[in-house]
Amino acid sequence: MSTVALPTGRGLSAARPTSAAGGHTPLGLDRARITGGFWAARQDAVAGGIRWGHEQLERAGNLQNLRIAAGQAEGEPVGPVFADSDVYKWLEAVAWEQARRPAEDLLTLQREVTALVAAAQHEDGYLNSVAPARGERYSNLPWSHEHYCAGHLIQAAVAQVRCTGDRGLLDVAVRLADHLVATFGRDLQHDVDGHPVVEMALVELYRETGTQDYLDLARYFTDSRGHGLMASYGKEPAYFSDRVPVREATTVEGHAVRAVYLTAGATDLATETGDRELLALLERQFDAMWATKTYLTGGLGSRWEGEAFGEPYELGPDRAYAETCAAIGGIQWAWRLLLATGSAHYADAIERMLFNGFLAGVSLAGTEYFYVNPLQLRGGATADENRSPAHGRRGWFDCACCPPNVMRTMAGLADLLATSTSDGLWVHQYASATLESGALAVEVVTNYPWDPEIRLSVTRADGPSALRLRVPAWASGASVTVAGESRPAEPGSYLTLERAWQPGDEVVLTLPLDVRTVTAHPRADAVRGCVALERGPLVYAFEHCDQGADVRLDDVALVPGSAARGEHHPELLEGVTLVTARGRHLDVPEEYRSWPWPTAGGPPEVGEEVDLVAIPYYAWANREIDAMRVWVPALGDRP
Amino acid sequence: MSTVALPTGRGLSAARPTSAAGGHTPLGLDRARITGGFWAARQDAVAGGIRWGHEQLERAGNLQNLRIAAGQAEGEPVGPVFADSDVYKWLEAVAWEQARRPAEDLLTLQREVTALVAAAQHEDGYLNSVAPARGERYSNLPWSHEHYCAGHLIQAAVAQVRCTGDRGLLDVAVRLADHLVATFGRDLQHDVDGHPVVEMALVELYRETGTQDYLDLARYFTDSRGHGLMASYGKEPAYFSDRVPVREATTVEGHAVRAVYLTAGATDLATETGDRELLALLERQFDAMWATKTYLTGGLGSRWEGEAFGEPYELGPDRAYAETCAAIGGIQWAWRLLLATGSAHYADAIERMLFNGFLAGVSLAGTEYFYVNPLQLRGGATADENRSPAHGRRGWFDCACCPPNVMRTMAGLADLLATSTSDGLWVHQYASATLESGALAVEVVTNYPWDPEIRLSVTRADGPSALRLRVPAWASGASVTVAGESRPAEPGSYLTLERAWQPGDEVVLTLPLDVRTVTAHPRADAVRGCVALERGPLVYAFEHCDQGADVRLDDVALVPGSAARGEHHPELLEGVTLVTARGRHLDVPEEYRSWPWPTAGGPPEVGEEVDLVAIPYYAWANREIDAMRVWVPALGDRP
The missing domain is CATH 2.60.40.1180 (Golgi alpha-mannosidase II)
Known part of the structure; x- marks a missing residue:
């Protein structure tokens, strides 16, 4: 890999408010460069994944879909209807990676794939390799993801021109955006995509090009939601963030990634239009999410059903969905609020999400991914659905949104510094x-x-x-x-x-790095009586393989105040600081071993002392898949 | 409604082991008759629902589907692919209701619908009004529910001939079963239905007719599962109870209704074939389910995703799925184990499921149903999916399995006595x-x-x-x-x-009816530190509308030992005994009201005393939909 020249001073950022917006300006990847340490190692690992990601896109058929659409190959498109978006997120990752560490091999891949995308675009600017093969254009927007794919294309194009100066993808994006304006603008077709992201993308394209139409279309799409347009599409409108207009919402609900992509876009919109009222509403929504619907890890979305936010304090650790993409969307939203307000709260939130809910989504080797990020796995877990943590991280998914999303986030991470x-x-x-x-x-x-x-x-x-x-x-x-x-x-x-x-x-x-013993809000019923350990920005987790042979992780309680030591082990998990604490086994009273269990037993009996060893949560499931828990019962007088 | 004569002494039971099987013989509905009291009132309420159910089947298109299949009407069938099964479950309910309280109006409806079903049957015995309009016969058995519908038809036919002596539906069932034997028997087509029930049905048809082929086919279908036949049908094999053969399983997993219908059928099979080894395995599977995967209410299946059993002790009360049909399937399984073994455990289990997990599934008026039966609803719950308890019970569902399942179970209840x-x-x-x-x-x-x-x-x-x-x-x-x-x-x-x-x-x-304060198994993490109240066979629940205006049900703890009183209120909820207890508010420490919530706060502060009033769980959501909880934190030293 030889290096290539990079444009500088163009503001190599995913979100770059115009000067009219006031507030904060990101430095961009040319002026914020990670030079070593913790995050450099994570970036280097995922950089290998970016190269390998191209093979995955080929293997899974995403690139072939585009060839078919471009008339370069015969066949029917395969995979999910949003298959194109994986290619675009990967292209965006390549762009940020070019800014981070320019390399000819990536540049070659980037040019090839960009040319393929351009070739797949229709005369009138429409671009999608899957949806039109499965129905009329825009006839099923709540599920067809046509705007969603357009949004990711636009984000990739903006990244590409900012990082490499190459306008190839931007020309495609502008033609596509013009087509969207001509088709949907000024209420020509009153429909919105079931999955937001195009709002953020259109604002950014406005920022890049100065074309007011894109900002107007972003506003139109944002304000069209919340009126039940998608009420007859097989899910509750809340699933699509379509129950309450974003200007009336007081919290987040429904599909977590959709919800936070929408609010991130609305924050961009508020920033560029100087809409202080909308900004204040979005701040309140973020507060409500953070205070009542966020896991300790910064994970968002507690429900598997609908990949959705639950009720406030519905935060069970075992079935936490906490999709990796939701953490990424949460970071994007918090970042835009930080740019607009300069409030340290949002930077704190980003830190919590980055080091925990996001980072756990990728293996230390950078090539395997979690879709779902629970805070507890019981011992002896059996086989489960495709995306279950019970199998460990996987290289790719049929629904492969998370891997390229991790790639683009990791490659562009320095911009958040x-x-x-x-x-x-x-x-x-x-x-x-x-x-x-x-x-x-x-x-x-x-x-x-x-x-x-x-x-x-x-x-x-x-x-x-x-x-x-x-x-x-x-x-x-x-x-x-x-x-x-x-x-x-x-x-x-x-x-x-x-x-x-x-x-x-x-x-x-x-910044003192004493181990902190934390408790959850008393309404977080599922972890009542439990504590978790944190050290600095890291949430800790107890993993089966670090405990003594006699320790049953499902049956332990922690002695509060006993978690004092933090000792660094450079040889372990690419270097982690372990935390140890004292605990006791909780012995199950005999009467639970006979019928009928719920009515007979008393509280557990406090048994023998055990040593408990915790690793940073992000590093779990890199050695084996077995019992893991963030929250552990605490001995003592409660509640 | 005038009364009609009933055959007697025929064994009016859903499951009637042959004399060769040994074990217990159910009395049948002519020899076990409920004459008044608690269950008579519930049966009378649901009897009105049976009549109204016919209108629902007309309105939802199920009957029209059969008319189309019979060539009596034009059009495409509507609704889910298993729409016929709702008609059959309703017909079964009518049969048991005829035995309970014969009535001309029901007999007329029964004859009309039976004639319609007979007219919809194909020359070769095949019968399904929906599946063949959506694909080749038996080409997608994991999802087409063709055997599932056949199973419910057979069960209805057996019920009809036993209760009314009318062979109309039995002739249809025999032709259909013969067609199944000719198509699938002796491994002619090596496929099984994704949703069990045909196994139970075929054994019962063997019991009714003495035709050995039906028993053999039931055995073949039962033993074909567990070898990954359905591995490529979009769900993990566990979902379909297809991961582990029923003779090797040590617990239940996957879709809860499917799992317990299968094991109930396997129990019938073990009974009729004298297979003591299989019976012993099924007993162990039931034990494992009851000890580790059953809610206090007898509710089965904790996961919304896949309507499935979770891991052992994964029993969160707020997102308990606990489908009404799963409780019904659980009762059917336990009943068959009771018939085979005479063990009081199974009768205990039936009682718990009947009075709680099952009965909560239907409104006191008998016309509205819960699909999902959680043990907690937080205050201020927002709109949710179609089947969410946040809306309260509903009259019918797009997926209407539960209502006619409740009807047939309630009408035939006396058989369980x-x-x-x-x-x-x-x-x-x-x-x-x-x-x-x-x-x-x-x-x-x-x-x-x-x-x-x-x-x-x-x-x-x-x-x-x-x-x-x-x-x-x-x-x-x-x-x-x-x-x-x-x-x-x-x-x-x-x-x-x-x-x-x-x-x-x-x-x-x-049977002393002192109020009992119960705790869960220490591994049931989600209700750690909580207690629940029971009285006799009833699990109690605290519902918002019974508490004082100042009580915040989400923030209370119970004083253990304080639940002493049980006072009957004949005017309330058609007559219930209330239980009262003393509690204290748990005040949320101030620090949780500021960022970042998880790291700052201590345990809640014990606040003012409150009176807490509990009603039987089955009666909840009959007045309003607001906060409800079965499990409440207990004050005191723990764990």
Whole structure:
């Protein structure tokens, strides 16, 4: 792999608000570069997966579908109706990866696939290799995913032009978007796609091209939802986020990925149209989601049925759906809210989702994926549905939305690290990296999340400016040292350091990494009486293979306060800090072993002492598939 | 409605083992008659529903489908592919209802619909009004439900001939069964239906007609499962009970109704073939289900996804699926095991399912049904899928399996009360009734389950014989009085009273109805730290509308030992005994009201005292749909 030249200064970001929008500007992948450490290793692993992903798209027929549509091959398209979107998400991943680490082999693949996509486009701009073979164009939008595929095409095209300067895919996207405007714009055809994403995409295309029609169409699609347009399509309107208009909703409901893609797009819309009222409503919806419908891991969507959000506090750990794509959508939404508001809450939320609900979705090797991310698997789990964690991660799925979604997110991850505003540089996430805003460039060196210290060195400074560092809400006892002077830093906010920075200036932020024992909201019935362990941004999990031979993970309770040690094991799971705690076996009283179980038994008996070993949740299921649990009963007086 | 004459002494039972089978013989609906009290009122309510059910079958198109198939009407069949089965279950309900309370109006409907079914049958015996319009015969058996519909037709036909002597439907069933034998018998076409029930039906047709081919075909279908025949039909083989052969299974898995219909049929098979080994395996499977995959209510199947059994102890109360049909299937299975073994455990299980998981499936008025029966509904529940309890019971469903299943079960309920063996009469369930075996006839008078006394008077006695009375496992402190002499009765067994009975002899069984506070198995994570209340055979539930205006049902804990009172309210919910208990509000600590919720809060604070009022679970959702819970956190030291 030889390297290729990259355009710079174009704002290599997935979401790049116009200057009219105010708020934060992302640095882009040319000005925010991960240089090593935790996330660099994850990115490198998934980069291998991107190359392998091309083979999967060939094997599964997605590329052949496009060849058939382009008249280059004979046959019927195969796979799900949204098969094209997997190709587009993969193309988007390739674009971000080109910005991260340019390589000829990827560029060649990118050009080939781009040419194929262009060839599959119809004269009038319509583009879909599967849907028209299975029914009239746009005749079944709640299920046909035609706008959904268009949205992912547009996002890939914007990424491609921003990262490589190549307009090939953008020309396709513009023709497709113009076709959508001509077909649906100004209520010509009053229908919306069952699966949002085109809203986010159209706003971004507006940002890239300046064409107002795209912004208007995004607004039209966003506001058309919530009026029961999809009431007769085999699911409750809530499934499609079509029960309540986004401007009236107070929470999220229905299919989790659909819901958060829609609200992410609506946030873009609010940002670009200066709609403060809509923005405030979306903030309240995010708050409601985060407070009542989010797992400790940042996982979203508790129901398998409909891949959906449940009721508030319906958060059972064993059947948590928490689709990997939902975590990705949640990150996209939180990121857009962060760009619009600069509130540290959203950066905290992104951190929780990134390190846990998202990262668990991909194997350490970068080539196998979870669709579903539960917080508990009982011992001796039997075979289950295709997407069940009981089988472990898989290389690809019939419904392969998650793998290329992980690829594009991982490749573009550096964009989430920092933003700039008129008065300085904001650092949201911590990784070894170089970060550059207009007036200030810094180098970050850290072994986060394993070590508490984050060292920032100024490498360029053009006049006085502010450096703002997020202090996570969990980082009680945080402190900062600037020019040898140390002071406390307030958790849950941005620490502001304003001065006439000089190259060589050093800032050290220290985020204490004591193990925290956390409990859930008392209404989260399914984990009543339980605790979980966290360390820094990481949620921990107990996995069968780390326990002693005599430990029955389904039958243990934890001694609160006993989880004190965090010891790093570079040899284990590509390097993790283990946490150990003391526990006791809970022995099942004899009477439960006879009929009728529910009426006879008393509480369990506290049995022998056991050592319990926890690993970061993201690393589970990389060695074996057996019992795993995040939440463990706590000994003591309750509730 | 005028009455019609009934045949007697034919064994008016759904499952009637041949004399060769040994074991228990059900009395049949002519010799077991409910005369009043609790179940008579429920039966009368559902009897109105049976009449109204005919209108629903007309409205939903099921009858029109048959007219089209019979060449009496033009058009395409509508509704699910198993639409015919709803007609057959309704016909079965009509048959049992004719035995319970003969009426000309039902007889007229029965004759009309029977003639229609006969007219829809093909020359070669094939019968299905929907499947052949949607594909080749038997080309998609995992989903086409052709054997499933045949099974329900056969069950209805057997019921009809037993209850009315009318052979009309039996002739249709025999032609259909002969066609099945000719098509599938002796491995001619090696396929099985995705949804069992034909196994039970074929054994019963063998019992009715003596035709060995039917028993052989039942065995063939039963043993063909479990070898992955359906592996490529869009679901894991476990869904179809096709992962493990029934002779190798150690528990139940997959779609709950399918699983228990299959094991019920296999139990019939074991009974008729004298296969003790198979019977012992089925007993172990039932034990495993009851101990690890059954809700307190007797509800079966915890997963919405696939309407399926979960892992052992995966028993979340809020998303309990617990399909009404699964409780019915569970009762059928337990009944067949009881007939084969005479073990009181199965009668206990039937009682739990009947009074709770089954009965909750139908409204007090007898015309609205739950498909899904959770043990918790949080306050302020929003709209959900078609079958969600958040809407309350419904009159009919697009997938209308449950309503006619409730109808046939309720109409034939008296058959479950008692059996006879060579040495006497066994009473399994308690209701005001007349019960007649060969040597002994008794009249039962009781206000069970509200009052503890069950009075049995001998009305006929032909020589010495045994009267056996089930003493439920929950009935600690039970006693019996015979001829003025009182003695304790051992819970979880049959009390045997052997004597030369005389007409007028009285037996009084007293089953103490103290309120019981029960806990779940310690591995049932979702209800850790909770208790539930039971009284007699009834599981209790707290429903929002019975609590004080200040009580937040989502935030209460119960003071163990405080549930002492059971007071009968004849005016409420057609007469129920209320149970009251003391509780405390659990106040949510302030820190949960700010970000990030999972990491900040401590345990809830114990707040003000509240009175908590519970009603029998079966009666919930008859006044409003709001918060309801069976399991409530208990104050005290745990786990």
